Amino acid sequence: MDPVCCHLVRGLPAIKEGDDLAAMIRERFAVQDGDVVCIASTVVSKAEGRARRLEDYSPSPRAEEIAGRLEKDPRFVQAVLEEAEEVLLDHPFLLVATRFGHIGVNAGIDRSNVGEGRILLLPVDPGASAEEIRRRLGRDCAVIVTDTCGRPFRCGVAGVAIGWAGIAALRDWRGERDLEGRELEITLEAIADEVAGMANLLMGEAGDGTPAAVLRGLALPKAGWRLFRPRELDVIRARLRDRDSG
Ligand code: GDP
Ligand code: MN
Ligand code: MN
Ligand code: MN
Numbered sequence: 001m002d003p004v005c006c007h008l009v010r011g012l013p014a015i016k017e018g019d020d021l022a023a024m025i026r027e028r029f030a031v032q033d034g035d036v037v038c039i040a041s042t043v044v045s046k047a048e049g050r051a052r053r054l055e056d057y058s059p060s061p062r063a064e065e066i067a068g069r070l071e072k073d074p075r076f077v078q079a080v081l082e083e084a085e086e087v088l089l090d091h092p093f094l095l096v097a098t099r100f101g102h103i104g105v106n107a108g109i110d111r112s113n114v115g116e117g118r119i120l121l122l123p124v125d126p127g128a129s130a131e132e133i134r135r136r137l138g139r140d141c142a143v144i145v146t147d148t149c150g151r152p153f154r155c156g157v158a159g160v161a162i163g164w165a166g167i168a169a170l171r172d173w174r175g176e177r178d179l180e181g182r183e184l185e186i187t188l189e190a191i192a193d194e195v196a197g198m199a200n201l202l203m204g205e206a207g208d209g210t211p212a213a214v215l216r217g218l219a220l221p222k223a224g225w226r227l228f229r230p231r232e233l234d235v236i237r238a239r240l241r242d243r244d245s246g
Contacts, residue, residue, distance in 0.1 A: 002217040008202050009212035017049035022136030025212055033140040036218060037133070038199030040211035041122055041147040041162055042113055044129050050121040051114060052079065066090050076109070076119065083107035083121055088240045095240070100125050101228035102162045103237070104149055112205070122147065126163025134165040142167035142220070146196040148205060152236070159200020161192035161227060167220055168192070169227035191220055192227055 009029045015021070021039060031037060045051070059067065059074035063081055067074035069091055077094065081087070084096035084107055097103045100122075108122040123129045126145040134143040145163035150156075161169065173187035199213040231237060 004217040006202055007214045008210045012211060015043040015046040019047045021047050022133045029214060031137050031139050031141055035141040036167060036195055036215040037141055038144045038146050038196060038213045040203055041126060041145050042110055042120060043211040044123050044145050045120045048123050050123060052119050054117050054119060079109055079119055080107045088237060108147055130163040130165035144192055144196050146200050148200055159196040161196040164192045166222055168222060168224045170225035171221055
């Protein structure tokens with residue numbers, strides 16, 4: 001088996017609206033067929049013009065009420081509500097489902113690496129962003145748009161995939177045999193998240209200035225499966241909704 005290598009793409013500048021991320025990556029790194037190119041959602045959002053000024057939001061009464069309870073800026077809460085397709089928790093933090101299916105605290109709105117008084121919304125459709133970047137990279141590679149997220153049940157944040165192209169979200173192990181010859185029945189492995197976690201580890205969270213990482217030598221399935229659990233199969237989501245309305 002080929003060695004698996006991880007490369008950070010170095011030397012990317014501050015990303016501005018309209019920047020061609022694929023071209024900027026290609027200028028600094030020779031992407032090959034089979035590579036998995038991971039890009040922090042922060043810079044995808046910047047390139048797609050998703051930065052906003054807090055002062056441009058007018059909080060609704062609901063935003064004011066939630067903000068008072070959470071001791072947050074009501075304009076920030078308003079921004080979260082505007083990005084939310086459904087609010088799953090409004091205390092002790094705001095957990096919402098975004099329109100593209102990702103569930104995250106504060107709708108993934110980021111205040112790090114964007115400047116004072118400014119916020120950064122997640123891309124409108126990170127899957128479409130990944131497809132477009134993949135097309136512009138011009139290689140038979142995979143692209144994963146990552147974000148650092150908190151996890152239920154576990155301490156600490158980790159990188160996850162919020163958009164992907166050219167890679168299956170999940171790998172299906174069903175029908176494979178374990179060491180004892182027993183057939184695996186239900187094992188779907190979240191490979192896009194696992195790769196995103198590794199890339200996120202390399203990128204760092206602060207001032208490293210390295211929003212892109214490439215993993216080479218992984219043999220992963222290219223297509224198939226979804227990663228966001230369908231609403232009707234998500235028992236935790238249903239419980240949260242019952243709890244909040246109860
Ligand atoms: P997120 O996980 O998508 O929210 O992204 P982070 O805010 O954690 O940033 C991930 C990496 O990208 C860190 O190394 C940041 O320093 C870097 N980064 C963020 N914005 C920019 C930018 O505009 N240009 C460059 N070169 N790096 C950036
Ligand atoms: Mn950030
Ligand atoms: Mn983020
Ligand atoms: Mn991060």
